[in-house]
Amino acid sequence: MGITLFLGYALIPAASDGYEVFYIKGVRGIYNSYWLGAMVAMLSTMLLWLFGFYMLRSKISEDQRLKMGQIIASTPIRNLQYISSRAFSNFCVFMIIELVLVVAFMGMQLLRGEDLHINLAAYFLPLLFVSIPSLLLLSAFTVLFDVFPGLKGAVGNVLFFVIWIFLSVMSISNSNSLWDVFGINAIQTDMTKEAAAHFDFISANEVGGSIGYYPIEGRTPTFEWSGVDWNSHLLTSRLIWILAALSIVLLASQLFHRFAVSKTPFTVKLPVQDKMNKVVEREERKSYQLSPVKKDKRVRLFRLVKAELRIMIKGMSFWWYLLVLGSMMISLLVPLAQIISWLPALMLWPLAIWSQMGNREFYYSTNELLLSSCPRLYKFFSVWIAGILVTLLISSGVLIHFFLEGEFTYIYSWAVGSFFVPTLALTLGTLTRSRKLFEVLYMLLWYLGPVNDIPYLNFLGIPTGHSALYIMLTFVLLGVGILIQYVREWNLLAGSKNNTQMNQPTKGEYHGKLEK
Known part of the structure; x- marks a missing residue:
């Protein structure tokens, strides 16, 4: 939460701070509700996809490690119900962080003072069209990577990072709204058209808008942006991502092994006894020779390094x-x-x-x-x-x-x-x-x-x-x-x-x- 509030401050620099986070060919929009509502939708989804995944990806594994899995497995809860509840709880955590960031951006709008009118629809429409479908998909990935064989450890972390890079590039550079998971292309395309109407050196057809740290000298030229027209075409592409999230949750429930524990090589069968308490079958137990314990008065670093x-x-x-x-x-x-x-x-x-x-x-x-x-x-x-x-x-x-x-x-x-x-x-x-x-x-x-x-x-x-x-x-x-x-x-x-x-x-x- 502290990092979220700090981002709410750092991502909205004042005109005299000497840097910009998102601007188009050297210009940016006035800090009104439309501009800040679009920024919080784009930036928060990109950041939450990266940091939120690693924060909440191993909750099912934690249940197994803390011996809670056996208790859950003995209850009548179904696999789909358990996996979907895990995914939805992760989604609730993401939405709490998202709402805190929205409130922080509202406060920064009043603090910067370029437009003091708070338009709630301008903040919550990008939240509805961009953040909610994107974070639902992210929540589904957190449970899939926790139950998919081979993806629980570092391999899964590397693979998700590659997915994040791929989706970021596609969301920025691809004009097809189907791949615009973070809503960047839909928002920055509309911003570029509005900027081209105010500044002659900007073409409405070129891809504009950059996200990062950009040092500037002097004041950045600004223009007034009236927001994206959230039409039915954009809504259809968002519904596709919601269906993809539900499909991933369904797949994860099928892969979930319900905390089954594989047999270890140290498992020994007990001998079968008859009514007279006599052993009918006697199976030879394997003997395991352990290394002898050697007592040493001092600690040897070389032996510790070898063991590590x-x-x-x-x-x-x-x-x-x-x-x-x-x-x-x-x-x-x-x-x-x-x-x-x-x-x-x-x-x-x-x-x-x-x-x-x-x-x-x-x-x-x-x-x-x-x-x-x-x-x-x-x-x-x-x-x-x-x-x-x-x-x-x-x-x-x-x-x-x-x-x-x-x-x-x-x-x-x-x-x-x-x-x-x-x-x-x-x-x-x-x-x-x-x-x-x-x-x-x-x-x-x-x-x-x-x-x-x-x-x-x-x-x-x-x-x-x-x-x-x-x-x-x-x-x-x-x-x-x-x-x-x-x-x-x-x-x-x-x-x-x-x-x-x-x-x-x-x-x-x-x-x-x-x-x-």
């Missing part, structure tokens, strides 16, 4: 190992110019490993068990070193090729990125005890930086080179992560001390217990 490495790569599928091996071979064989063009794809392979750093023990509820075995900082640094080693191992083919070509500047830049990303993952995972924040921020940073080569966002530093910035950020993130460890250690000790004092009996209680 084994845990990180454990559970990866055969295809993941095959892709990593193939990327190493390709990095050694292809020319240097082609390697640089596809380097960003290589930085997606370890995403599933990075995202579990700092939060795995909280996810599996083994935090107290691990902290009783070694100090918190030893655990922190062992995870950090293991994450860096995995990154360097996966990109070893690239590093060897750079070394053979004598490109030591590229080796330095790649090493900086290999240290920065695991540090970012570990700090965010430790701070939030979840993998969601890192995954969404990293995908956004990866798309804007290495893929589109936006200055200061390319953490790989190839070919632009901002290594000094990311070295500094790495040390800052590492310091924040260590500080979090110290704060939690202090809170843990303080909580244990308070519990001891509360449970300690008073003198009278102690004598009373002795008498009893």
Whole structure:
């Protein structure tokens, strides 16, 4: 909610702020209800599709992890009813955020003072035609990706990010309203026609309107826009997306396994007994030899790093190992110019490993068990070193090729990125005890930086080179992560001390217990 209110302020800059978020060929509309109502519909749906999906996508998996799935499975609720209720509850959360943002834009209209008349229809018609169908489709995706086999983890996150990029491009550049999920094309086309009527240097036929951060000098020319004519053709395209959302929910209900638990290899059948309590069938039980426990007076960091490495790569599928091996071979064989063009794809392979750093023990509820075995900082640094080693191992083919070509500047830049990303993952995972924040921020940073080569966002530093910035950020993130460890250690000790004092009996209680 705090971020939503901040966006309501930041997306409506004053004329003297020196930047614009949405304007057409150097001009923008007056901040009236029509302009701001259209902006809140476009921008909020795009942002909620990205951040809202990662925030609410794993609610069904959370029911299973918290052992609520067995209770739900034993009730008479049907699969379709459970999945649709999950999707609708996510939709309600999205709509609450959307309504808060609408109210914030109304307040910003009064604060900017360019038009003090609040037209409720101008705010709620884009909400009805754009936001509600789009957010219904998003809610359906949150449950589909949570029950579809293979899409619960990092693979699903990457796939949804690709879908978001595709729909954003289609909504901006495609004139067909059927693909205009975010309502951008319908709104900006009408805005461009109105702007062309006021300014001769703008053509009504060209695609106008840009969303982003645009520094400007002086005051931006403005014009008055009277809103989109929400006709039956636009309504038909919106109804198609609503039907698509309902179809996705129906598909998710068919894929839902109702929290069925697969049998583990440790399942042992009990021997069958007859009426005389004698064993009829005796099945030999498999014996499992566990490794012996060795007591050591000091903690060895090398052994912790080795254990973390084994845990990180454990559970990866055969295809993941095959892709990593193939990327190493390709990095050694292809020319240097082609390697640089596809380097960003290589930085997606370890995403599933990075995202579990700092939060795995909280996810599996083994935090107290691990902290009783070694100090918190030893655990922190062992995870950090293991994450860096995995990154360097996966990109070893690239590093060897750079070394053979004598490109030591590229080796330095790649090493900086290999240290920065695991540090970012570990700090965010430790701070939030979840993998969601890192995954969404990293995908956004990866798309804007290495893929589109936006200055200061390319953490790989190839070919632009901002290594000094990311070295500094790495040390800052590492310091924040260590500080979090110290704060939690202090809170843990303080909580244990308070519990001891509360449970300690008073003198009278102690004598009373002795008498009893």
